[in-house]
Amino acid sequence: MAKAKVATTSLCGCFGCHMSLLDIDDRILKLVELVDFNKSPINDIKEFTERCTVGLIEGGCCNEENVRVLRDFRKHCDILISVGDCATMGGIPAMRNTIPLKECLDEAYLNGPTVHNPSGQIPNDPEIPLLLNRVYPCHEVVKIDYHLPGCPPSADTLWEALVALLTDKPVALPYELIKYD
Amino acid sequence: MSETITFTIDGKEVSAQPGQTIMQAADAAGIYIPRLCAFEGLVPHGSCRVCTVMVNGRAQAACTQPVADGIVVENDTEKLLAIRRDIIEMLFVEGNHYCMFCEKSGNCELQALAYRFGIAAPKYPYLFPKREIDATHPDIFIDRNRCVLCGRCVRASRDVDGKGVFEFVGRGPQKRVAVNAEANLADTDLKTSDKAVEVCPVGAILRKRVGYAVPVGRRRYDHKPIGSDIEQAASKK
Ligand code: SF4
Ligand code: FES
Numbered sequence: 001m002a003k004a005k006v007a008t009t010s011l012c013g014c015f016g017c018h019m020s021l022l023d024i025d026d027r028i029l030k031l032v033e034l035v036d037f038n039k040s041p042i043n044d045i046k047e048f049t050e051r052c053t054v055g056l057i058e059g060g061c062c063n064e065e066n067v068r069v070l071r072d073f074r075k076h077c078d079i080l081i082s083v084g085d086c087a088t089m090g091g092i093p094a095m096r097n098t099i100p101l102k103e104c105l106d107e108a109y110l111n112g113p114t115v116h117n118p119s120g121q122i123p124n125d126p127e128i129p130l131l132l133n134r135v136y137p138c139h140e141v142v143k144i145d146y147h148l149p150g151c152p153p154s155a156d157t158l159w160e161a162l163v164a165l166l167t168d169k170p171v172a173l174p175y176e177l178i179k180y181d
Numbered sequence: 182m183s184e185t186i187t188f189t190i191d192g193k194e195v196s197a198q199p200g201q202t203i204m205q206a207a208d209a210a211g212i213y214i215p216r217l218c219a220f221e222g223l224v225p226h227g228s229c230r231v232c233t234v235m236v237n238g239r240a241q242a243a244c245t246q247p248v249a250d251g252i253v254v255e256n257d258t259e260k261l262l263a264i265r266r267d268i269i270e271m272l273f274v275e276g277n278h279y280c281m282f283c284e285k286s287g288n289c290e291l292q293a294l295a296y297r298f299g300i301a302a303p304k305y306p307y308l309f310p311k312r313e314i315d316a317t318h319p320d321i322f323i324d325r326n327r328c329v330l331c332g333r334c335v336r337a338s339r340d341v342d343g344k345g346v347f348e349f350v351g352r353g354p355q356k357r358v359a360v361n362a363e364a365n366l367a368d369t370d371l372k373t374s375d376k377a378v379e380v381c382p383v384g385a386i387l388r389k390r391v392g393y394a395v396p397v398g399r400r401r402y403d404h405k406p407i408g409s410d411i412e413q414a415a416s417k418k
Pocket of ligand 1: 327328329330331333334335358380383385386
């Protein structure tokens with residue numbers, strides 16, 4: 001049987017969810033029997049080279065680049081999963097959602113107590129993706145098929161969900177595997 | 182006068198005393214009706230509607246509705262589970278619930294309800310409202326980002342502590358818990374030993390310097406769903 005293709009990405013996240021995936025310990029050997037990774041920071045493949053069965057999205061959308069990548073994942077993946085609280089509800093980065101963007105930038109680059117910025121400039125290079133007005137949960141940008149909450153979701157949560165999906169079983173996680181912290 | 186009332190919940194016969202609420206009778210019979218604003222020892226408030234049951238085909242709040250002979254109560258039905266689930270989801274999107282750094286996480290009743298209902302993510306858009314934190318009191322803070330307007334603190338302060346420290350102000354999306362002082366929480370006579378500090382179901386009213394006292398895995402709802410104490414008490418009988 002051909003191995004299922006899996007892609008992963010970290011948008012506005014901290015890579016904690018990817019760390020949690022590595023936390024499946026020796027089951028990682030079973031995982032490589034089950035899947036091939038396509039675009040993912042795990043293998044550093046930058047662009048999709050083929051269609052994938054599952055796309056794992058860590059982090060919400062805080063800038064235009066996040067939105068581009070997320071749409072690219074939706075286009076190339078059969079099943080898209082929001083992994084973790086940032087993808088699901090914006091997470092810690094979404095704390096800025098109640099503060100106007102200008103105020104956030106001023107605090108980060110001009111007024112913050114530890115800021116040293118003699119030029120008084122706020123970074124504005126065309127290379128830097130433009131920030132969105134607020135942080136968006138992934139399902140408010142594209143259709144998301146499953147949510148695995150948690151900060152991060154435990155390795156068991158990720159493993160159980162992935163194995164169920166890849167073996168055509170329903171994703172029915174037990175009580176202890178759906179947690180928001 | 183102590184004639185016994187009998188009625189059914191999901192077809193199961195339950196007996197109760199006159200004057201009891203449906204929720205009290207259900208608890209005694211080991212049937213859990215999900216709830217959020219209700220709290221034992223406080224007058225029922227009937228505001229969150231998580232405890233909605235069907236009584237003879239009509240939606241009623243189980244925490245306020247008195248028992249009556251022969252009523253037919255539905256509790257554990259698809260339709261009611263969906264209604265309650267929606268209410269819980271709306272409470273999540275209506276506030277700012279950052280479970281990942283909340284000291285109440287694992288012991289929070291709102292979170293526990295979501296776990297019990299198997300909610301992986303709310304289907305409604307998050308509102309990200311701007312809410313105020315009051316950390317002026319030396320020992321207690323109130324973080325309105327997490328408040329679900331259950332009114333437990335209001336009732337506990339008024340009826341148990343006899344202080345009336347908290348009261349609701351505003352209506353609709355502007356409704357919030359205010360303190361009974363010209364300025365801030367620090368200007369009230371709220372004490373850490375007050376009932377009002379203990380009853381908040383979420384992490385909106387917390388004692389300072391407690392932090393994450395109980396490790397993950399040993400918190401109240403880490404392994405057992407909310408309500409399982411009520412259900413287990415029944416199965417032991
Ligand atoms: S502060 Fe807590 S107890 Fe008071 S209304 Fe809000 S959620 Fe309820
Ligand atoms: S518990 Fe009955 S309305 Fe809130």
